[in-house]
Amino acid sequence: MLEFGAESILIEQTAQRLGKALGVDSVEISLIPSAIVLTTLLKGRSATTTRRVHHKPINMSIVCDVQKMVIEIEKDKHDSDWVTTHMKNIQPNYYNRWLVILMVGLACASFSYLYGADIWAFAITFISSSIAMYIRQELSKKRFMLILTFGITAFIATLLSSTSLLFNLTNTPNVVFAASVLLLVPGFPFVTSFLDGFKGYLSMAWGRWLQASLLTIATCMGIILAMSVLNIKGW
Known part of the structure; x- marks a missing residue:
């Protein structure tokens, strides 16, 4: 458990x-x-x-x-x-990987729509986040360190979403950049760390919070590296 x-x-x-x-x-x-x-x-x-x-x-x-x-x-x-x-x-009950990729892509694209993205931004976000999820699954299958997996996935997602800015495909490229990496938000570890701390399990709370923080930092480093390679100043 x-x-x-x-x-x-x-x-x-x-x-x-x-x-x-x-x-x-x-x-x-x-x-x-x-x-x-x-x-x-x-x-x-x-x-x-x-x-x-x-x-x-x-x-x-x-x-x-x-x-x-x-x-x-x-x-x-x-x-x-x-x-x-x-x-x-007892064995893990995994969802079909292609269904996961589809739903993650739709979720990220839906977030971009809620933030005011146009139709092209919606499509680019869907494609970028779907490919990023596929990369994340492949890296996990090959047993890469979780921190490396998050960093590499963020790097690739940012490269893919940068097409919206480099080729001037949409009026809301900043939304595409932000929404394409939402699949890497470690929400569950942050929530469980708060619950553990609130109920007195402080060592577990700090451990889970630190793990989630490191994953967040790895994601940020991947984004920054991709933006440096593409010479993009910011969102």
């Missing part, structure tokens, strides 16, 4: 409910952005384990599947072997 972006209090509550359903006295958990430390207490004895977190793309289907599993254990009293087998069968 932590690898796929779940909120910290939800992870802790789910672990405690699972332990109680399996018959242990209590479960104590400590979360940091890179690892989980978990202690299980049973009849005066304890077992502590530490597991490293390998961050993956945000996927709430995994979080929902784990919660459904815990609810089922609480109702039907399954044993730990059933839990292990069920956990191994």
Whole structure:
């Protein structure tokens, strides 16, 4: 759940409910952005384990599947072997990549329209952001560092959207520049960092906020580099 972006209090509550359903006295958990430390207490004895977190793309289907599993254990009293087998069968529920590209392109283009873009700006934004999303998917598939992925994607999106200014295709090129990189806004990490901090998980809040900030900086660097290459002064 932590690898796929779940909120910290939800992870802790789910672990405690699972332990109680399996018959242990209590479960104590400590979360940091890179690892989980978990202690299980049973009849005066304890077992502590530490597991490293390998961050993956945000996927709430995994979080929902784990919660459904815990609810089922609480109702039907399954044993730990059933839990292990069920956990191994949980797989991410990915959308079709071309559908994602289409919807991201439409979303960015729709934002440009809301900001007053004309029809040509709408079309250029759609094409630029769709290609940028494809590049982002390909870089993620090849396991590039997330910071590099965001920087390269922002660079390519800015290069593509610059056609609106270089060839004088629209009266609102500044809107195209801004809307084409909206797919790189790390909104989810910023939201979860605020929620974690508000609920007392300060180390997780700072970790997630810093990760989101670094992704934002990488995006800005990609945009600035592209504008420097094209000798564009600003939006």
